[in-house]
Amino acid sequence: MSPPDPTEPPTSVGPARRKRTDEIVDAIKRMIVEHGLGPGDRLPQERELLAQFSASKGTVREALKALEVQGLISVRTGPGGGAFIERMSERRAMSLLSNFLFAKNLSIANIYEMRKVLEPQLAASATLNIDEAGLGRLADIIRIYDHEPADAAERWNQRMAELDFHSVVAEYCDNPILAFTCRFLQRLLKDLTIAQDIYVQPEPVLRESGIRHQHDLIAAMRRRDATAASAILVEHMAEAEQHMLGLQARLRDQFLSEDEAPRRSRSRKRSA
Known part of the structure; x- marks a missing residue:
């Protein structure tokens, strides 16, 4: 293979593909805004999120964990558990x-x-x-x-x-x-x-x-x-x-x- 011609402009490279987890995080944030969800409101159950985003259980859970670390939701286990909207304090x-x-x-x-x-x-x-x-x-x-x-x-x-x-x-x-x-x-x-x-x-x-x-x-x-x-x-x-x-x-x-x-x-x- 011949070396690239230095007089030719470099081939443009598109933006790197985002992680599926990050896409789901952003989608859930949009969902919160569009549905007018506030502190205490529950996100859809995990199985609904799996179907909505056509994602694996591990990917959805990773996205929820990222939102929890950001202080936007809390994930509760046990009866009545799920992902709930939190108020991000100043x-x-x-x-x-x-x-x-x-x-x-x-x-x-x-x-x-x-x-x-x-x-x-x-x-x-x-x-x-x-x-x-x-x-x-x-x-x-x-x-x-x-x-x-x-x-x-x-x-x-x-x-x-x-x-x-x-x-x-x-x-x-x-x-x-x-x-x-x-x-x-x-x-x-x-x-x-x-x-x-x-x-x-x-x-x-x-x-x-x-x-x-x-x-x-x-x-x-x-x-x-x-x-x-x-x-x-x-x-x-x-x-x-x-x-x-x-x-x-x-x-x-x-x-x-x-x-x-x-x-x-x-x-x-x-x-x-």
Whole structure:
């Protein structure tokens, strides 16, 4: 056989054939939507699924297992058992995403790069929907951290409440994807090791400036000024990023200094 002519374009290859299991998973998802099934509803019995998809028992069970791992259904055995629709909780969805990002070496800068773009949009959307009860909740949260903490436990609770403020704002956003993403970024900050190291440090925080921004946001929301709300969050997120990165650099320098001291001591002993 002669070698291929390098001047000829390569032969196009079609997409790889999907696994039958994946096709059945997608078909069951469509079935759930098309039939309006909700949490607690039962999927067709296994024998019906076998006939509907012309698939083997092992393939159908593998598909059901995949849906169960995704948190979309639960499979119960025994009398009255079967596959039942589950409500995917936001906590579970975030846990799955966190697991995916676990080995990605996320940084504070990565998170704030997203927050600076999304949080202003979130605030603008929430401004058009928030009510007096929501504004009251935001004011109550500010009272958690509008004073110096008495101890380390209160300091930690204050840091978490500062993030919870933005989580409440997200509740009033009419874009569920935007709201979820912002809450997820807030959770990443709570879970990120370097951020946790920063939050427990007795370092001064930009309390006065941050609280002023948040009170200004509440005022803008009360008068339904979405443009002002967005502008306030642009400034607030930029300032928060600068502050967090500064604390991170200071903490890193502190760790390096503490690590260097024993080495200098060992070096002096060897030269003595």
